[in-house]
Amino acid sequence: MEVSPLCVILVKSDSKGDRLLFRYPFQNCENKEILNKSRRNPYTLPIVEDLLQSPTVSSSNISKGVLVGFSDEVLSSLFAVKPDLSNRKFELKVNDVRFVSHPTSLQLRNKQSHKDESGLMLINIVFSLSALASHSVVKCYHDLSERIGIILRHEEKRRGYVSEQTQTMMAAHDDGYTNNNGSAFRVILEKCTLANNIKKLYEDLCSSGLVSIRLNRWIPFSFCLPQKAHQWHLRGKIVEPEDIDRCLLALRPYHSLLLLYPVEHLVDFTALDGSPSLVRMLSQYSPMKNLQTLAADSDLTLSHVFQLTAHLVYWAKATVIFPVCSKNKYVIAPNASIHLNSPLMEKYSMSFKGGNLMRALNEFSLPTSLGQKTNPLCYPSQQSALVKSIIWMLQHHLLVQLHTYIQYMPTGNGLSTSRSFKKYLKTPSPRTSSVLSTSFPEPSRTESESGASTVSEAPDFMRNFNLENVSFTSTEDDKQEYQEELLLDFPDDERSQIFKIPATNTPEDLKLFARLCRKGYFQGSHHVEEIMYLENLRRSQLLQLLDKFRDVLVTYETEDPAIAMFSSSCS
Template identity: 50%
Template sequence: MEVNPLNIFFVKSDSKGDRLLFRYPYTTENKDESKQKKYGRHNPYAINSTEDLLQNPQSQTSNICKGQLSGFTDEMLSTLFAVKAELCNRKFELKVNDVRFVGHPTLLPYRTNKDDTATMILINIVFALQASASHSVVKCYYDLSKRLGKALRHEEKRCSYLTEEMKIMLAAHDEVSVLDSEMNGDNDDDDDNLRHSVSSATYSSENGADSSPKSAFHLILQRSSLARSMKSVFEELSSTGIVQVRINKWVLLSFCLPHKAHQIHNRGLIIEPETIDKCLQKLRPYHGILLMVNPNELLASIPLDSSSALLRLIKLYSPLKSLQTLAIEADLTLKQVSQLTGHLVYWAKATVIYPLCESNVYVVAPGANVHINSPLVEEFAKEFPGLCLLQ
């Protein structure tokens, strides 16, 4: 089962219509093909082939090509994702062939001009997944889309962040559209030529020597902080499954996709959130925890406004101590310690064990990489000077 996202989309719909403002990753293949069809060679002696109307055309059964989403134009996607107001603030899920789109359409007020008049706008941050994704994976991506919508709602209310970012994106789309039309000889006026020189200079300065417009999304990624945040979300989901993004350098968005996060320590093993919940229900005071990361690194990664109880628990942590002992030393209730332990396990930062003691017998995991040239040998020597892992 594949848990990585195929694409992330950002769509808006208001009184001016709907539009796909940003997507990542983006490709220029479809754009180049359409250009070739439109501006390709026109041979007056060529014989136009006609379709056999009696034969049904072969329908497309897959929209995934080499791990990339294909077969959808930007206009088609914006039409699919710009839902009616009645469907806002609830789960959006759409399956097309082997692709499943998941999002949370959000309806919010935003300022249209300098006189602070507000109107309603629909935004939808949609993730494209493989249709075979499990229900729990889809639920996690829906939760992330909902959180992103809430963060944008907060920043729009605080400082009109969404309004400014949308202006940047729309300006980039218009600029590339003008460059496209001018480079194909659609406009020959002096005013257009002047505008072409200005636009080309702007684009060339941001894209190097190649002055041909690659994609509006490429330009948006350079200019928009929201687009860069969405790119970070996509890349962190694909790499570790743990997202730590600060929207507009203000709102911290923390998210964990446990199906992906636990693969860092157990490659190929997909753990469902329901499995973690069942495990935590059997947690007892005599159990202990084993951190999967360095405690100092874990403390450094925790936000400043995090729970002080969690910080005390990590500072007093030891694999030799039971949960009951940790609760007494950290001045916490056993219920608090169990909840914090569940949080660490969910985020793949810890696992539940029996506290280590000399009377227990331990064996090396069958799949452990302990050959002579293993990097674990060097790490073991650094952690325990004077000892060797292979002895």
């Protein structure tokens, strides 16, 4: 799907009538000759092999990515809308072209008085798109037209900028009216700054999707078309704004920020943004810091760091990863561009002084952790070079990180089908009667100190007990009774399988296992790093638990969906 505009059109309407002032790109003689090539002689008949079938007439108004087939007069009459339609969204579909704009009415002002007696002028900056453009693309272009209209209204009120520019354009059209080959538009480009802004706007939208212009050489204007801006680093993938919003909602304090450009290359971007907190955060930036640590080092709130991260991600200046550390496990991305003629080969050798990208990627043909590639006896410079190489490959989406997920499998067929805990509540033992009479809240949501972490609800048979504070004696009978009470809400066949595990003889391990199982962490939707953060556990503590209960816990490795959304390997 092509998201670049076909043409940008400027139309005005006032008491003197309506007129198309400027369009870019504009048609020249060669374009018109191509359009009229098939109709040079009005008396010729089309040659067809089958006279019973009428020839197909092409109704396309798109030729080589440019709008064709519309004269200036037709476009002027289409987009010089009535005042009732001003300051509202305007959308029109003609054949395979869709026109989107936001007509803006402004009060004219001359140099002698505050308000011109001629009244109002309607300015309409129209973007022509392919009719197949998605709703989100149309919405972005409408927003762009509306924002430009607001700036033009302000500049007209401040110094009569629009009146000055339109008079110059009208004079150019009047002088070159007899020579209808686009010469008036060339003159307008030489004399009008507004026309040059429209040209720069069109070129930025078609090239990178990042617009950076200065209207009237005074007001800085920036705009991001995410469907285009993210294509360069995701190799042609269309990223919708809704996808970015969904990804940013999945941000957690244990995630990290990965800039796609060096920090020193973002000076112009931070200057245009004008946010001192963004400069402060970038000064403390490191891909080995999580967002919580970055917020503390930058002396910013975590919520504000989330907002700045969202800003950088939306503008295709950064992506989201897990902090680079020795425990991370990486593997080559499924669709990594690693052929011999890839431009990344030369780019990698220039970044790492003759390094070979294929040799570096070969180290991650199988899932490999960073700690396995570092030698404690090697020099720190060698370790630093390896970390920089991994960061470079992450920036170019050549590697993906694998996380360990856990699935509770108590039986050979998965979870038990008889998950009714009510029968265990009918005749409670004397030891548990006082415990079961106490009400406990459902652990359906676990809030971190940032308030951004969410845990999915566990099944009903796992959400009704919280026996962590139960005390027990050292006798074997009491110990066995305590174990039964701790797993009282588990079905019989599952409890029998769990009691076969030697680790159930250790109360602390059994208590931790039951707690994590009831909270739904063993349903394959939470990876090890997330469980560590939400439950404040050490990695060694959790890995030991997985090893002790490996008979009923199955582990597998895959990408974090929240991070995979920012990579080109996601669907």
